[in-house]
Amino acid sequence: MSKAAEIDIVSVSKIYGATTAVEDISLKIPAGTYCCLLGPSGCGKTSTLRMIAGHESISSGDVRLGNIVVTDLPPARRGTAMMFQSYALFPHLDLIDNVAFSLKMKGVGKEERRAKALVMLKLMQMEAYAGRRPAQLSGGQQQRVALARALITDPEALLLDEPLSALDPFLKIRMRAELKKLQTSLGITFVHVTHSQEEAMALADLIVVMNDGRIEQAAHPRIVFERPATAFVARFMGDHNVVSGRVSGSRNGMVVFDVPGGASLAASGQGRAIGAPIDIAIRTDHVRIRGSTVKLSVNGAGIEDFTVIVDDTSFFAKPVAVGDAVPIAWDAEDAIVLGHLDS
DSSP states (O other): OOOOOOEEEEEEEEEETTEEEEEEEEEEEOTTOEEEEEOSTTSSHHHHHHHHHTSSOOSEEEEEETTEEOTTSOGGGTTEEEEOTTOOOOTTSOHHHHHHHHHHHTTOOHHHHHHHHHHHHHHTTOGGGTTOOGGGSOHHHHHHHHHHHHHTTOOSEEEEESTTTTSOHHHHHHHHHHHHHHHHHHOOEEEEEESOHHHHHHHOSEEEEEETTEEEEEEOHHHHHHSOSBHHHHHHHOSEEEEEEEEEEEETTEEEEEOTTSOEEEEEOOOOOTTOEEEEEEEGGGOEETTBOOEEEEEETTEEEEEEEOOHHHHHHSOOOTTOOOOEEOOGGGEEEEBOTTO
């Protein structure tokens, strides 16, 4: 396979009429990275992928693959290949001709392109089905054929638009492992769009969390989970409580802030102006109740739906009932001060 390409997205926007789908995003995806664009429907992740591929024009900004600015190049000249959500296989062609189709369009001779297609089908462990048509295959088998067809062009980057969404839960997990193994063995850059946090955590070296056309955070999965950058990331990734308030002062290297309802809290951090809005995130398993750490939802002191994860031995040793008042605590360093995209 070709050497992997670094993908550099520079101040890219996509505007449809009065709607801004992607707003001035910049992102570097290192060569050979498995990158997941993650976020809810309508966040701009698929538009971003399609702009990298050349299937969508760029309203402003540039996309660079390696040392080449590809902003105005057609898809076939970019060094990328795209695997679509629907797989888009030709129902009237057998698997060899499906996989070889792009080489046929480039004028490669029949014998050469069919030989290359068979090599790709072997890579996907599908050579035994070479004479079949797509309707005779399972969903997972069709996905392998679509991957073979994308990879036969020898791309520097493979772009995948929700490739696992049509598969049943068991097959999703199996194909997830196969995608990761394939990317590792090929060594090329993968950019994979998904709305599944679990999928992104399992696959990615780099997770890019998008919301409302902007990048909220781009980092290694462990950093995104353990140190979310914004309140949106903390809530979207789950397993975090997010508490919002306004800064009232500082104390011993910590920022002090008030929440609606009158409570005053502190978190590790400084440099915040008095009166400024502040969000903090605390992992649900870093909160203690009655000195211990079953899943409880607590409300009070101006904070709603605060979740505490307690091991069942501790809980049933000192059970609490609905309506009980309970003191909760966490270590100051476990409270992560979150950023704001506008700040």
